[in-house]
Amino acid sequence: MSFHLSRALARESQLTPDEQAARDSVVPARMRGVPALPAAAARKTPGEQVAVYERLLRQAGWRVEIYSHPMRGRLEAFHSSGAAVMITLDRRRHIKDRNRSNVYVLAPPGSGQWRRTRVPSLEFFALHRRLPPGARSMSVGTKCRCGKERYPTLAAASAGLNEVAPKRGRGRHERRCYRCEADDRVWHLTSKLAGYVRPIPLADAYSPKKVP
Numbered sequence: 001m002s003f004h005l006s007r008a009l010a011r012e013s014q015l016t017p018d019e020q021a022a023r024d025s026v027v028p029a030r031m032r033g034v035p036a037l038p039a040a041a042a043r044k045t046p047g048e049q050v051a052v053y054e055r056l057l058r059q060a061g062w063r064v065e066i067y068s069h070p071m072r073g074r075l076e077a078f079h080s081s082g083a084a085v086m087i088t089l090d091r092r093r094h095i096k097d098r099n100r101s102n103v104y105v106l107a108p109p110g111s112g113q114w115r116r117t118r119v120p121s122l123e124f125f126a127l128h129r130r131l132p133p134g135a136r137s138m139s140v141g142t143k144c145r146c147g148k149e150r151y152p153t154l155a156a157a158s159a160g161l162n163e164v165a166p167k168r169g170r171g172r173h174e175r176r177c178y179r180c181e182a183d184d185r186v187w188h189l190t191s192k193l194a195g196y197v198r199p200i201p202l203a204d205a206y207s208p209k210k211v212p
């Protein structure tokens with residue numbers, strides 16, 4: 001430790017009130033460079049933010065479910081055709097993405113792959129269950145490393161369960177569907193009767209460890 005630094009640290013407890021005020025005034029100046037959420041968005045919970053799309057989908061005849069967590073919001077919408085929509089928002093992401101909704105669509109009959117698209121395509125998809133001509137969509141990678149069969153929705157997993165269950169006879173067989181802990185857009189089957197119940201996967205996995 002340099003002589004000057006150790007002397008400064010030694011003096012830290014002896015600052016005059018004026019010196020303390022001068023030191024404290026430096027902190028907000030440094031924080032001015034940190035981008036903040038727009039005030040209107042920061043007042044809303046992640047659940048409230050994704051809920052802005054609820055009316056559009058309901059009016060187009062979709063069933064809508066919204067899950068909210070202090071750091072995450074997720075809207076899921078289901079259409080009788082088998083089409084599905086998922087909109088997620090994650091405040092744990094990098095500051096520039098923290099306020100951005102991610103939009104995923106699953107074209108009918110709902111057993112294919114999720115595609116990521118953009119908010120402007122959502123209204124067309126809600127009305128027509130397909131993306132507008134020329135709209136961009138991207139295939140979606142997965143964080144699921146479970147090594148199990150992946151289903152895109154609970155309905156698809158339930159259909160899968162009905163297919164495999166009778167074939168296994170009376171021994172160990174798949175009994176239940178659950179959402180993958182690592183990926184909202186993945187469902188698995190399990191033979192276990194309990195466990196794996198996480199309404200908002202990832203939110204649990206990422207929340208700070210509870211202090212006993």
Ligand SMILES: [Zn+2]
Nearest residue numbers: 144145146180
């Ligand atoms: Zn998985």
